[in-house]
Amino acid sequence: MPATTHPTSETASFDAEALRADFPALEQDVYEDTPLAYLDNAASSQKPTPVIERLDTFYREENSNVHRGVHRLSQDATESYEAARESVARFLNAPDPDQIVFTRGTTEGLNLVSSTFGRMVAEEGDEILLTEMEHHSNIVPWQMLAEQVGASIEVLPVTDRGELRMDLLPEMLTDDTALVAISHVSNTLGTINPMEDVIDAAHADGVPVVVDGAQSAPHMPVDVQALDADFFVFSGHKVFGPTGIGVLYGKRELLEAMPPYQGGGDMIDQVSFEESTYDGLPHKFEAGTPNIADAVGLGTAVEYIMDMDWNAVRAHEDDVLRYATEQVGGIEGTQIVGTAPDKTSVLSFVFDDIHPYDAGTVLDREGVAVRTGHHCTQPLLKRYGLPGTIRASFAAYNTHEDVDRLVDGLHKVRHMFG
Incomplete structure (x- = not known):
């Protein structure tokens, strides 16, 4: 607590x-x-001490794998892991905890979206719109996607003061724009971008928006429903939580339509040598043994923040x-x-x-x-x-x-x- x-x-x-x-x-x-x-x-x-102590308690009393065991420790670990997902859902005001996918951090969340959803919506001749203030983690995955499918990267510039050139946004959203990927807050300038305006303009043209929330989640309430963000990602280690854990939120219909990011244990439904079927949300995107303890620690961290x-x-x-x-x-x-x-x-x-x-x-x-x-x-x-x-x-x-x-x-x- x-x-x-x-x-x-x-x-x-x-x-x-x-x-x-x-x-x-x-x-x-x-x-x-x-x-x-x-x-x-x-x-x-x-x-904070509550996060540190929660990690200590997990490893001392609950340490086990999740979702697979019928013994007590596995059940306790699973309960704590899924309780953390519920905490994160409340932290973001997500409609359903199933729309919360645990990742290694913002970078993996962006790579997950670019490698799955990006391949669904971007094709040869399309444009991916970024801004001039993006972190490399919100540039390189999209460059890789663009190279793979034959798309191009377009960049919304910033002013000398560090504000987005919002006056240029309407003309940069074209029939060829496949998606927009944008930071909520600049990690170098501290600029808070007018995210609602960006999302509204993009959605008016039918363009989905991926929001890098690594720098906003620690400093302001984030309501993904009010933002109408298609995807929102952030990292645990910037919100008083452990390293190596992060979050991807996505709209349900998009997550359900996306293929898995990785294959292996815990993301499957049935496996045979002829074919395999996949589990539902969110487990479809959490292959293998997840970072259980740090997810639990993240749950404690966001509860700590929500108490402020x-x-x-x-x-x-x-x-x-x-x-x-x-x-x-x-x-x-x-x-x-x-x-x-x-x-x-x-x-x-x-x-x-x-x-x-x-x-x-x-x-x-x-x-x-x-x-x-x-x-x-x-x-x-x-x-x-x-x-x-x-x-x-x-x-x-x-x-x-x-x-x-x-x-x-x-x-x-x-x-x-x-």
Whole structure:
């Protein structure tokens, strides 16, 4: 069950310090007498004690395979595994837990859709519409599909501020558009894309939409029914959950029409050497022994998040981002990359004359964990003429003090290389 130290919807204000007590990794010194300021949450969030303890309990008391055994441990494991699926369905407001497929993460979810649904809808001469801000995981699978079927990739550009050129969307949705694949929130810019507008425009032309929700699921309520998303994917390790587990949501009629992604145990109905038939949703897409323990851990993580006051969390994260933007922007020689008015929890920036890797190395010795490089968005950074950025990314447990640690470290960077 979620810890009770953090505020619920009945609490008047959000207490980040109380929340931090649930995350043991935040209490460590990464070097002698150098406490950790963890600002790399867009890459992976830290894990609260309830998730850690749930994994420990599973391995101590329930560890067994699922769906196949009549003995008690197998039944317990199966019950916990499917309960996690139900938790994720409520987290996304999915109509039915059967529409929740467990994957290894966002990347596998996108590859699953491109390798199955993509082959159903894309053919020679068609176009697959992406945006200029996509993560490599939402580019490469579609490039592979396009090469295999003879389709082409079209790209909706972004402005200097990091907003989609929505004015170009109507003309880029053509009779040849097979599907749209788009990130809900940019992992490099923090831009929140107008997903409802994109989906409505695409659906008006009969075009399905695949939503990469890796960066939105940790920071805002996601209602897949209200979005009318055809597919939505996210990763467990960015929502306080374990690594190696993720989620694919799809509309039932699409999932039912899609062929299996992989063959093997647990996705079958009947097997003979003449032919095989497949199980129903969601098991058709979960071949072999799944990542049972981490699925259970993910269930605990989303329950933990759902116990929080989303409005209070979002207000707190926005406050931290606003403070960080002001403080970092005031340092001599810095340039903020991504200044869209509607953004969340990501601050990318560069020094005019200092390489991001050099800055990141100095910050690490100060105990400040940030990400430096291209953030798996090389086409986006090429658009800005940059080899990489320094990226500070925030979660609900981050505070102004973490930002102050970042700023102090950046002043040392400026002094060392200036």
